[in-house]
Amino acid sequence: MKTIPLYDREPFAKDFSARVISCQEELNGEKKLYKVVLDQTMFFPEQGGQSSDKGMLDGATVLDVQIEEDVIYHYCSSGFLSGEVVHGEIDWDHRFNNMQQHTGEHIFTGLAHNIYGAENVGFHLSDNTVTLDLNIEMTEDQVREIEYKANQVIAKDLQVKAYYPEPALLPAIDYRSKKEIDGAVRLVEIEGIDICACCAPHVKTTGQVGLLKVVSWEKYKGGVRVYILCGLRALEDYNRRISILSSTYQTLNCTEDELPNRVSGLLSDNKDLKYRISEIKSKALIEQIEKYPSELNDVTIFTEDLDIKNMRDGVNALMDNHSGLCAIFSGDDESGYDFVIGSTSRDCGAIAAGLRELLGAKGGGNKQMAQGNINATRSAIENTL
Template sequence: MKTIALYDEDAFAKDFTAKVISCDEAIIDNQKLYKVVLDKSLFFPEQGGQTSDIGHLDDHQVVDVQIEGDTVYHYCKGGFLIGEEVHGVIDWNHRFSNMQQHTGEHIFTGLAHNEYGAENVGFHLSDNTVTLDLNIELSEDMVEHIERKSNEIIAADVAIKAYYPKQELLGAIAYRSKKEIDGPVRLVEIEGVDLCACCAPHVKSTGQVGILKVVSYEKYKGGTRIYILCGLRALDDYNRRMKLLAKAYRTLSCKEDEVPDKIISLMDEGKQLKYRISDIKSGILMNQIESYPSDIPDITIFSEDLDAKIMRDGVNALVEKHDGLCCIFSGNDDDGYNFVIGSKTRDCAAIAAGMRELLGAKGGGSKQMAQGSVNATRNEIERTM
């Protein structure tokens, strides 16, 4: 059964009437839904890297739309009788947002192809993210250049056409496509910018994209993955970021453009404070170590919030004075302990192995010193040592 794709005919239509061809129950993610086939549909199914339209058929919510062959399946929260006439309404805000993002992707990848020979090898458009994958690495300057030119194209309000060229003419048309297509090919054309095979709805002109903003980019599989937002999504993201920035400079009691320097200053102060605290902790530990008589062979110290260097320095100091097993454990019974053990006479690697066997400890080391962590109580550790 071929479903007539009304979204191909008019991407800006919001509602339609159709006849129910079939309706079957379906369990999706432990939810009972109805898999409905209509003779025609305005709902764009998930394909081409883009998630589907959503909306309603009569009073029943359409939560997903899929396509298999030429048949479009609507997954609804309620069912219908075969032959029944239903009224479909798509979620227009969702549809228009997707059209803004998808058209923006065509502009960006079309320009990347024209300017740098980049091929679009991947695209994903969901309700949260828009990513496009190019097969070459782009520098920061190149990304900024394409972003700028994309917005110049948007401001120029260039017309966009979607059409099926005659099959006999297709071989003479130079268009972009991520894959080989069997059968009729639908082309989306932005004059002077891009000509690409695409099945999805698009806006009527580039001006309706509003704005294109590169949110971030990264190296990906030998090329570049670009994260973009367009139109109202870009506005929402801008407003979100501005609120965060405003909160930051109010919290830091500084002007907006002083935020980076203020953060650097606080980080430097934090590092210096951490060093001073570390020196104090080290001094307290060393005073404690000095208080133990040297004729006691085995020493075990339990403390909190000691870093690995302080613990190693402490064990080295203990080993200088004591001939037996010297241990420092840092932590608590709830979260477990980090440990460093050392000795001039005992095999620390063997002791660490025993802790692994008896207490499930992690770590190891040499005969002279071993370190690791253990999720056990102080009493359990003391009984084992």
């Protein structure tokens, strides 16, 4: 039996009554859930790239909602008897938040389609992330242009209409759709901005989206992936970012406007400091190397906090005076070691291969020199060498 989707025509309704058609007990890992089918529901199931509604069903928590062949399954914390009438209540804050995000996505994608001919080839709306994938590359200026125009559309408070057109009229309607649809087609239309096949609940007017903010974007599969946040979710993100920013410039004892230069100065100072520390460590390493008698063929040094450049310079210095295996391992037994090995007489690539086989090391090289990292104790490494 198909479930009547009440959310289709009443997206702003918050509760409903329905009759239980079936209830099956299921195990999700070690957790027991109940798979409930109702004759009608206000709960939107996960589909079209959007996560499902949440809420309560007669005291039972609705944890997930899925749809299969027009049958909607509610995964609940407790079960019901077939035939009984239950009262459902959706988590309205979650529903409205999702409606803001989804309508915002329609506005952005509709504008990108109208202005640049972009097609939406992917959409994902979870509780944390909203992404839309367009099949064309876009510049920063183009993305910001669409963002600005989207907020102009929001400010105009245009009507958002969701409806099922007469099947005979559908071929004459120019609407967006990522795939072929069997059966009735539900369209969501913002006049002059977008008309798109969509199964999800939406706000009544664009003004209810509140605002649209592009958080970031990146090249993706020959096009662009855009991350957006709308309405209350955008406000929460803004407050989070302002809190981080405020804490940062207070810690650095500067004003907000001075923050970029202060951070740039700290990075420059840190780079200079690292260079000076590296020079000191390099000098100390060379002094240590010079103390080894030239009669030694093999020399292995274990130390801490050396970068790869210092290690390579050190191994080269060892190879000038020692004809056997010259190796430097930097790290500790707990977190592992980076290593550089070199030799004028031994095959370092083969030695690295042996360390990979016997101790699970990573890395490699050629006959003269090899480098990598290894999670093993100093004793195990020395015994293997």
